[in-house]
Amino acid sequence: MGYKIVRAVLDFIFFVIFRLHVEGRENVPQTGAIIVAPNHKSDWDPPLIGVAFNTRIIHYMAKEELFKNPFLGWLIRQFGTFPVKRGAVDRTAIRQALRELKAGNPLGIFPEGTRIRREGLGRFHSGMASLALMTGTPVVPVAVIGSRWMPHKKGPLAVLIGKPVEVKKQRPTDEKVAELNDVVKGKIQGLMDEYMKRVHG
Structure with a gap:
């Protein structure tokens, strides 16, 4: 019930007030584990x-500081979010992430690890790619445009969902992690470039 109420409120805020534009929903697998990798x-x-x-709940790894606010903590838990300690290897969070994937749930991980306040993409950390390689889970690249200015609106606000990147289960060596990160980063950049080209001509 909490999720449905929160969902209805957020749908109104984002789609009606902020005019959120979404592309690529057809690219979201309707069953099975995926790793959702947004900027x-x-x-x-x-x-x-x-x-x-809109058809699947993403279980996010999110910095534990967000859970210190009781309301925000309750709100993001409605979307399946669980805390992760930053700056160290959080084995509890990793176990939870693996449980979500084993259960066939979408797992959300921000490859940049933190908010990037400037234009463009930041450096990708190893977490997203390592989990994908360890488990052989497809990665869905996602580009978010315009959220940097919220709650103000400057230009378009959009979420662009790319086609899943298939991943073969294997040992996550530094080389393989860097290779997968480069592929996913390129897909996100491509989604952004193509959309902005259409919007601005």
Whole structure:
């Protein structure tokens, strides 16, 4: 019940008030584990992507600081979010992430690890690619545009969902992690470039 109420409120806020535009919902597999890999500009990103994925609930790894606010903690838990300690290997969070994938759930991980306040994409960390390679889970690249300015609106606000990148289960060596990160980063950049070209001509 909590999820349905939160979902209805956020749908109204994002689609009616902020005029959120979503592309690529047809690219979301309707069953089975996936890793959702978006760029990160704002604390608004998880709920924005949550409403964009209208048929599946994404279980996010999110910094534990967000859970210190009782209301925000309750709100993001409605979307299956669980805390992760930053700056160290959080084995509890990793076990939870593996449980979500084993259960066939979508797992959301921001490859940049933190919000990137400037234009463009930041450096990708190893977490997303390592989990994908360890488990052989497809990665769905997602581009979020315009969230950086929220709650103000400057230009278009959009969530663009790319086609899944198939991943073969294997040992996550540094080389394989870097290779997968480059592929996913390229897909996200491509989604952004193609959309902005259409919007601005």
